[in-house]
Amino acid sequence: MPKSRNRSPLDRVAEKSPVISKRSASAHRNRTEKLSPGESLLNSISRDTDFPTFSKHIVEINRQISSKSKYSSASDLSNAILKDYALTGKLLKLVNSAYYSVTGGKVTTITRAVVLLGYKTVRMAATSLLLFDLIKSQSSAGELKEGFVKAFWSALMAKDAADAMSVKDSEEAFICAMLHNLGKHIVLLYLPDQWDEISDLIANQGFDKRRASKAVLGITFENLGIAVAKRWKFPPGIINSMKRLCSDDLKKPARKIDELRVLSNFSNEMCRVINKSKGEERKVSLAELTKQYGNHVRLSTKQITGMIEASLGKVKKHADLIDFDIERSDFYHSLTVGALEPRLDQKDQLSAEGLSQEFSKVFVGGRSNPDTSERRPGSGNQTDPVEVILSGVQDMSAAMVGEFKVNDIALMALESMYRGLGFHRVIFFTMRKDRKQLEARFGFGSEIEYIVHQLRIETKGDADIFNISLTKGKDLIIEDTEQAHIKGLIPEWFRQKITVPAFIFLPISYENTCLGAFYADRENVGPPLLEGQYKFVTMLRNQLILAIKYRK
Helix, strand or coil: CCCCCCCCHHHHHHHCCCCCCHHHHHHHHHHHHCCCHHHHHHHHHHHHCCHHHHHHHHHHHHHHHCCCCCCCCHHHHHHHHHCCHHHHHHHHHHHCCHHHCCCCCCCCCHHHHHHHHCHHHHHHHHHHHHHHHHHHCCCCCHHHHHHHHHHHHHHHHHHHHHHHCCCCCHHHHHHHHHCCCHHHHHHHHHCHHHHHHHHHHHHHCCCCHHHHHHHHHCCCHHHHHHHHHHHCCCCHHHHHCCCCCCHHHHCCCCCCCCHHHHHHHHHHHHHHHHHHCCHHHHHHHHHHHHHHCCCCCCCCHHHHHHHHHHHHHHHHHHHHHCCCCHHHCHHHHHHHHHHHCCCCCHHHCCCCCCCCHHHHCCECCCCCCCCCCCCCCCCCCCCCHHHHHHHHHHHHHHHHHCCCCHHHHHHHHHHHHHHHHCCCEEEEEEECCCCCEEEEEEEEECCHHHHCCCCEEECCCCCCHHHHHHHHCCCEEECCCCCHHHHCCCCHHHHHHCCCCEEEEEEEEECCEEEEEEEEEECCCCCCCCCCCHHHHHHHHHHHHHHHHHHC
């Protein structure tokens, strides 16, 4: 492709012609004059890139699925996939993951995967893997990779929404949402110079995306994506879903717009909201979006919130399965922080008034970084804490979509904390109705059956370290109960019944009222949490508080 950085975007606007190399313009002028702008652009890309090779895989898979003789046999579709050795291995790895819940033992052949999961599910998995591989091959394309993380998240949301709404072919909803911005991704991938020109028009000339892409490419992103999907032989329903909806469309009665098109637009709009906002602003924006799509998306705000919470673990799991480094994604971190990791604000910081400087350090907020630790807690646990915690949050969120008991959600949080962070013992406390005691309800770990029936924390008793934590509403992080400034505040019942040197204690409050607490400990002196682990325990607590809020 020719370099065009020395030509201004306005020169490109004035030309109003499809992007095509000078070398081939003359030879193909007559033929391109008869083609649509999309076809002309794709022909130009095909001559100088690996686009035809990549397209061939998707076309063959789609051709087998769309066979007019009912469906092609499992062997036909399997053969289309088996021609790509790398795709075969990755698809089997994905199929055997928990996400697909295959029963009857490990799947070791593509044929069995097709038989067990169905044609459309296999296409969904294969298409996402092919696109992931294509993006990964562009090592420097940060914006492109970010775009695909958003596309994949939108696809997961569309599928979950389709399942919740009992929409037929939720796998197609996944494909529709993932391809919604395909035209933009094609330009990022194969026409980086033209993408720079489009970006410049938007940033410096006040153009919107539609006008800028039409000016530079001779076609909008939307229509380019549709042209690519047609060339890849996707069915009409998926191609139709790539068309944008306007406000007038959404005012039409229910079922007057194709459901796949609605879900594709809705999930990608949710992605835009997540990417651009956080906190209260995000909640308001999501509520407005839900209301805007109210005639067509039959989901409550509670259901949508639950799906967003659950999506975090799903995205991370899929990315890990296919060796895609999602930790560098700004969108992924925006989703994590905005949805699950509210930071402690100023009102949550403990005032040191009346406390010694050393004693104040045991409360979160009393030291500069409560997560930082030079030493690893001595459990030797090799479990990946991120995977376990995010899986736990996903399970909690999924359970909250339907009918649930708060105790079940608390138990999921406690198990995730125990397995993920390798604590010696974890306990869940609840407040008695008379508010005089916190009672241990259940837990995991050493001698837990004995301990859990004996533990009571007096809320109106002496000013020990637990009382102070509950009164202040602050989290405790204790590294050594024998330290001089801590020793005198450790209650006798703790020394008699628990006898560990290091622990954390996290009150659980809703609407300024303490409802319970999480407790976790270690057998050895030292920081009970590694660097970065505090956010995980607060993530689990936040999810439990959300469950309590839903049940009120």
